[in-house]
């Protein structure tokens with residue numbers, strides 16, 4: 001893909017223009033991805049806030065340890081996700097994502113504007129207020145699945161709100177500003193837990209390796225918390241200012257190998273806008289394994305902190321016009337699912 005002379009979204013939406021220009025291979029370099037210790041959060045909050053602010057303004061990508069989600073809960077969520085994806089295809093089609101919603105199952109349906117090809121994955125989105133009896137697998141099909149995912153969703157929300165509270169303070173908002181704007185008791189809640197299965201490449205043809213497990217993109221949300229399995233790598237980032245380089249083959253990417261017990265975090269476009277561009281939403285992608293690497297399936301569990309639909313996004317410095325989180329997200333989802341919203 002070559003860079004287009006006119007930004008496809010006419011500069012009105014810089015995030016979308018950026019996405020459309022970044023699909024090339026690029027090069028790889030090592031960079032330091034900050035690792036932040038969240039232990040003793042209440043007492044150490046000022047120090048943690050400094051570390052998070054530094055990481056989010058400089059890199060936009062960081063990992064946290066001692067984050068409060070038990071390893072046993074992470075393992076159980078991965079095991080339940082694995083059982084879901086092992087269900088027969090025709091069973092999973094019962095839970096298929098409906099146009100206009102951010103819930104349910106999709107199979108190779110997400111086409112990133114950066115690549116124009118479908119990600120080589122299937123995924124299942126859990127957005128609690130939009131879930132119905134038809135979108136959850138029945139208890140008889142997957143015993144304990146719904147309870148496990150509800151628990152994991154809430155554990156991630158708690159962690160996400162701890163991190164967002166630190167950003168709120170630095171931005172000059174109340175400490176609970178983002179918590180109020182991600183209120184799980186509201187019908188407008190739209191934070192999403194996503195289960196992802198990237199297909200095994202064990203029997204793949206050479207040509208299949210030219211595509212992406214997940215094409216280059218920035219996230220639409222405020223903050224993403226990503227759980228990965230050690231040994232199932234492939235995530236790469238292109239932090240901060242580098243991502244603004246125009247010309248698709250010049251970006252320098254950095255591997256973010258999974259670390260046992262760590263949660264990988266990144267700032268999304270919604271928070272970048274809400275912070276008047278002070279917090280950096282960072283390009284990332286999931287590359288195919290090389291032939292000499294582990295070729296089996298890859299599972300990952302991202303949780304997207306997405307402000308409630310009725311939240312109005314505008315930074316303290318009013319750099320951008322106000323927009324509701326509903327309008328903001330609907331536009332990005334449409335850009336990723338071929339206009340089928």
Ligand SMILES: O=C(O)CCC(=O)C(=O)O
Nearest residue numbers: 196214219235286300302
């Ligand atoms: O699977 C991963 O490691 C990253 C997934 C991702 O970036 C996304 O779903 O937005």
Ligand SMILES: [Fe+2]
Nearest residue numbers: 217218219284
């Ligand atoms: Fe992402």
